[in-house]
Amino acid sequence: xxxxxxxxxxxxRTKEVGPAYYVxxxxxxxxxxxxxxxxxxxxxxxxxxVLPISTxxxxxxxxxxxxxxxxxxxxxxxxxxxxxxxxxxxxxELTEDECFEELNRLAGESELFGAAR
Numbered sequence: 131x132x133x134x135x136x137x138x139x140x141x142x143r144t145k146e147v148g149p150a151y152y153v154x155x156x157x158x159x160x161x162x163x164x165x166x167x168x169x170x171x172x173x174x175x176x177x178x179x180v181l182p183i184s185t186x187x188x189x190x191x192x193x194x195x196x197x198x199x200x201x202x203x204x205x206x207x208x209x210x211x212x213x214x215x216x217x218x219x220x221x222x223e224l225t226e227d228e229c230f231e232e233l234n235r236l237a238g239e240s241e242l243f244g245a246a247r
Contacts (some may be wrong), residue, residue, distance in 0.1 A: 137176050140183055148213035153235045157197035164190040166209045205240055209219045212236045
């Protein structure tokens with residue numbers, strides 16, 4: 131008789147998309163950059179992810195206190211656009227004032243920060 135073990139699980143794997151919004155954190159009240167994070171559950175065999183078993187979900191994380199808030203599907207496009215503006219700032223394609231003007235505009239349009247303002 132042969133004895134075989136199969137190790138499996140369904141961990142949530144996360145990936146930082148990038149910095150998205152510069153606002154006051156609703157938890158720690160610091161003016162911080164919120165990071166956009168993508169998460170998805172995977173079926174894993176022997177610790178190797180094999181098959182995605184959930185849809186992608188996005189959330190924003192405060193870089194100071196780690197508080198997070200879910201981003202609904204309607205807001206994901208705005209958050210991804212915000213990360214593009216920050217990348218353009220880091221590449222020197224936008225000035226700091228232009229970048230923060232666009233980020234403030236996007237945060238103003240976002241339903242996520244309506245209660246925080």
